[in-house]
Amino acid sequence: MIERIDTGQRMSKIVKHNGVAYLCGQVGEGATVTDQTKDCLGRVEALLDRAGSSKDQMLQVVIWLADMADFAEMNAVWDAWVPEGRAPARACGEAKLARPELKVEIIVTAAC
Incomplete structure (x- = not known):
């Protein structure tokens, strides 16, 4: 069964x-x-909670940065947020994001 939450x-x-x-x-x-x-x-944490999951249960994360020069700055926040020993498989790349003011977008897949 597929369950969709907040579908538009x-x-x-x-x-x-x-x-x-x-x-x-x-x-x-x-x-x-x-x-x-x-x-x-x-926002990710709130959605994981709604899904019946948590950051401890992340399986894979894809991070898009508008500029890879921001990699270290983003990682400083990421590293403090991810529970020790619970890091998911992760990819990070540079992409043109939906609006010019956006600097980072994060896509998460997690176990429930």
Whole structure:
């Protein structure tokens, strides 16, 4: 069975299937990569909670940065947020994001 949560015409915020939650890409507010990453991860945590999961159960994460020069700054926030010994498989790359002010987008898949 597939469960869709907060479904609109374009996408669902969460799709659950066979004990796995797939979150739509999350972006954050703020002027800096640090601010946006913190806000983004807060949104991820809230969606994981709604899905019946947590950051301890993340399986895979894809991170898009508008500029790879921000990699270290984003990682400083990420490393403090991820539970020790619970890091998911992860990829990070550079991409043109949906709006020019966006600096980071995070896409999470987690066990439920």
